[in-house]
Amino acid sequence: MEKDIPYIAIFASGTGSNAVKIISHFRENNIEANFCILSNKKDAPVLQKAAELNIETFSFGRKDFAENDTVLNYLKEKNIKLIVLAGFLWLVPKNLVENYPEKIINIHPALLPNYGGKGMYGMKVHTAVVDNKEKASGITIHFVDEHYDHGKHILQKSFDVLPDDTPEMVAKKVQQLEHKYFPQVVENLYLQ
Ligand code: GAR
Numbered sequence: 311m312e313k314d315i316p317y318i319a320i321f322a323s324g325t326g327s328n329a330v331k332i333i334s335h336f337r338e339n340n341i342e343a344n345f346c347i348l349s350n351k352k353d354a355p356v357l358q359k360a361a362e363l364n365i366e367t368f369s370f371g372r373k374d375f376a377e378n379d380t381v382l383n384y385l386k387e388k389n390i391k392l393i394v395l396a397g398f399l400w401l402v403p404k405n406l407v408e409n410y411p412e413k414i415i416n417i418h419p420a421l422l423p424n425y426g427g428k429g430m431y432g433m434k435v436h437t438a439v440v441d442n443k444e445k446a447s448g449i450t451i452h453f454v455d456e457h458y459d460h461g462k463h464i465l466q467k468s469f470d471v472l473p474d475d476t477p478e479m480v481a482k483k484v485q486q487l488e489h490k491y492f493p494q495v496v497e498n499l500y501l502q
Pocket of ligand 1: 322323324325327398399430431432484485
């Protein structure tokens with residue numbers, strides 16, 4: 311990888327569908343960027359997808375993330391333009407937030423400030439939305455600070471939750487919005 315082309319570091323610990331959409335978007339539109347994928351789960355499917363896409367990866371434990379500078383030092387070796395949390399559930403520690411002000415973004419599968427915070431992720435969010443008979447849900451893309459799901463909003467998009475919608479149906483609608491909007495937001499911030 312060429313050193314002068316900036317990096318987008320994607321933190322992910324799930325299936326990685328958003329990570330794949332972002333990388334594919336850049337490749338399909340011939341936008342030059344280096345990518346690396348970081349995960350706190352050695353067996354996360356996203357790491358297999360990264361290998362298939364020829365993207366370098368780095369996996370780490372909680373100590374190296376939150377108690378020492380191992381992850382920070384890995385990032386510092388690269389020309390990082392943007393850090394993208396795409397299905398990453400740990401609170402981002404102070405050393406990272408301070409080193410990358412307004413350069414770390416997260417996607418959350420609900421309309422924050424509702425249904426956010428520690429432990430609110432994936433199907434837990436969608437089940438709570440259906441249980442509470444919400445009329446709408448959506449996605450929030452926001453800057454990351456030292457609190458869960460808290461930083462300044464960049465984009466929100468919503469959809470109607472119908473009376474018969476199940477959590478799985480809500481999850482599908484969320485994923486459609488995420489895949490539609492997240493790559494473009496990443497592109498805009500990367501190119502600005
Ligand atoms: C996405 O829906 C994302 O919004 C959510 O995890 C999923 C990851 O999907 N993130 C959170 O819930 C963070 N609190 P993916 O692995 O297929 O991209």
